[in-house]
Amino acid sequence: MEEKAPATIKEFEERLIEVSEDLPKRLRQCADYVAASKDRIAVSTVAEMAEGARVQPSAFMRFCRILGFSGFSEMQRLFRDSYAGGWPDYSTRLKHLREKAEGSPSALLAEFVDVGRTSLENLLKTIDPKVLDDAVEALAKAEMIHIIGLRRSFPVASYIAYAFEKMNVPAMLHSGVGGLDNHNAIRPGDVLLAVTFSPYSAETVGMVEAAGARGLSVxxxxxxIVSPLRKFGAITLSVSEVDFGAFRSLSATLCLAIVLSVAVGTKRSG
Amino acid sequence: MEEKAPATIKEFEERLIEVSEDLPKRLRQCADYVAASKDRIAVSTVAEMAEGARVQPSAFMRFCRILGFSGFSEMQRLFRDSYAGGWPDYSTRLKHLREKAEGSPSALLAEFVDVGRTSLENLLKTIDPKVLDDAVEALAKAEMIHIIGLRRSFPVASYIAYAFEKMNVPAMLHSGVGGLDNHNAIRPGDVLLAVTFSPYSAETVGMVEAAGARGLSVxxxxxxIVSPLRKFGAITLSVSEVDFGAFRSLSATLCLAIVLSVAVGTKRSG
DNA sequence: AGCAAAATAGAACATATATTCCAAATTTCG
DNA sequence: CGAAATTTGGAATATATGTTCTATTTTGCT
Structure with missing residues (x-):
């Protein structure tokens, strides 16, 4: 190996980027895995790293040399040494960031991370398993799933649409592009999945009402829980998200969206 | 061995305190050293730990057993697994859940909540405040912000677009609806904000390349960190998120997106 | 002080882990 | 299409590391 070994984590990262431009398949897998989980290097064996990268240990070995190390051990030493002092645990780091970096983007990040975490925690506490089951059941039986979610809910709706697409679940995203609302596409046997938050958008509510009137599951x-959607007999999954300023961190909502998608997807194919 | 091994760091600490009351000299040294540098356990060999405690390896060995472990390896495993909040192998855990279908939706929910929480925690650790500042700075100075993010990244892109809109930041979402890509809308003084993940969509990469070639900030x-976007000189914020197959828990990504939006919004109006 | 019990050091042994090597598969290039 | 070069998988080997054993020392007790 021509190059000499990186002496710091920074050098390591630079070398990783520099090298990963053109790399054969297996070695690329190594690069990707390492990039994604550098922190595992210090505490894993080659075998474990190789498994993580879905590669033979010998391949991972070769990868280490390309980076300039004599072998895995030498590379690992770099990470073990710089582990010194350890990572402060989450709560201290958070506090530190908040105090020290007041007003800076990093401080904001700390706040939002915290908000997101508590939202997720709450989600787990407030979701009624029975209702979740019902929702999955209903969606799994649908001929076709119609998804609606506008404005702030649109990211969630589009995420669900993408996931369904990937899992071959017949679904249609009603985005309202061009002011068209294809109400007619909704047919008996279909199910409507509506996403909406506080200033409940009229279109969404209207669509739910229409679907409910026709006897479709929603x-x-x-x-x-006081959402207007409830009164139309919808199976209602409520997420209370912690607000920070005017902005809603969608962490919990998106988490629930993924769960719904995956659960429905597997139930259908199973 | 009367007692059985601690299963968590907390249990470990309790046991350590409980035990260290009356201990022979050498073993006391072990206890003291371990108490002072628990974090070294994950990345050291018995020999190193023994040296740190000024004790023979065999003595340290005995110490491990007194704590209830079968040996040093078992004790080390505890620390290695819980290291850095430990990214246990979520992808396989989730795959199992999915395959066995034994996972009720609620079980899935619990997993994803956990995944989301660690992702967020990780985000806080990996984002470089300097780079975040640079990104905010660049976006705040833009005449107009062009946002691109397709497929799985689309929810994020659309969320950012919504937030900018709400904060009166001039922005344009390039969604590629109808196969149109309004390259010509991008003008000098504008900034491109690109969102893309692992199977990096060609359109996004192309757009970044074009913008970079014209000397625009991206x-x-x-x-x-090995994302292809890096080589075009973009200010790169990397988020490592657990994903398997089509499913990426976007918690961390969205969190970062909100932070960016809010930081840019306030900087502009301030 | 003298004896028994406990603790210790260090070497011997066992095991886990890294590393190397080479034949087979794949890709590249003429 | 075929030869050369590269890349890959897997078994073989070397090394590092954990673990156990036992003679020796220290401690505690009467």
Whole structure:
């Protein structure tokens, strides 16, 4: 190996980027895995790293040399040594960031991370397993799933649409592009999955009402239990998200969206 | 061995305190050293730990057993697994859940909540405040912000677009609806904000390349540091998120997106 | 002080882990 | 299409590391 070994984590990263431009398949897998989980290097064996990268240990070995190390051990030493002092645990780091970096983007990040975490925690506490089951059941039986979610809910709706697509679940995203709302596409046997939050958008509510009137099942992803969607007989999954300023961290909502998607997807194919 | 091994760091600490009351000299040294540098356990050999405690390896060995472990290896495993909040192998755990279908939706939910929480925690650790500042700075100075993010990244892109809109930041979401890609809308003084993940979509990469070639600033929200966007000189914010197959828990990514939006929004109006 | 019990050091042994090597598969290039 | 070069998988080997054993020392007790 021509190059000499990186002496710091920074050098390591630079070398990793520099090298990973053109790399054969297996070695690329190594590069990707390492990039994604550098922190595992210090505490893993080659075998474990190789498994993580879905590669033979010998391949991972070769990868270490390309980076300039004599072998895995030498590379690992770099990470073990610089581990010194250890990573402060989450709570201290958070506090530190908040105090020290007041007003800076990093401080904001600390706040939002914290908000997101508590939201997720709450989600687990507030979701009723029975209702979740019902929702999955209903969606799994649908001929076709119609998804609606506008404005702030649109990211969630589009995520669900993407996931369904990937899992071959017939679904249609009603985005309202061009002011068209293809109400007619909704047919008996279909199910409507509506996502909406606090200033509940009229289109969404209208769509739920229409679907309810025609006797279709409706699954609603919304905040609080007093959401207007409830009165139309929808299966209502409520997520209470911690607000920070005017901005809603969608962590919990998106988490629930993924769960719904995956659960429905597997139930259908199983 | 009367007692059985501690299963968590907390249990470990309790046991350590409980035991260290009356201990022969050498073993006391072990206890003291371990108490002072628990974090070294994960990345050291018995020999190193023994040396640190000024004790023979065999003595340290005995110490491990007194704590209830079968040996040093078992004790080390505890620390290695829980290291850095430990990214246990979520992808395989989730795959099992999915395959066995034994996972009720609630079980899935619990997993994803956990995944989301660690992702967020990790985000806080890996984001470089300097780079975040640079990104905010660049975006705040832009005449107009062009946002691109397709497929799995689309929810994130659309969320950012929504937030900018709400904060009166001039921004344009390039969604590629109808196969149109309004390259010509991008003008000098504008900034491109690109969001893309692992199977990096060609359109996004192309757009970044074009913008870079014209000398425009580019901010990239991507995974791992080896993302192809890096080579075009983009300010790269990398988020490592657990994903398997089509499913990426976007918690961390969205969190970062909100932070960016809010920081840019306030900087502009301030 | 003298004896028994406990503790210790260090070497011997066992095991886990890294590393190397080479034949087979794949890709590249003429 | 075929030869050369590269890349890969897997078994073989070397090394580092954990673990156990026992003679020796220290401690505690009467």
């Amino acid at each position: 699954v609603a992803l919304t905040d609080t | 901010v990239a929200l991507t995974d791992t």
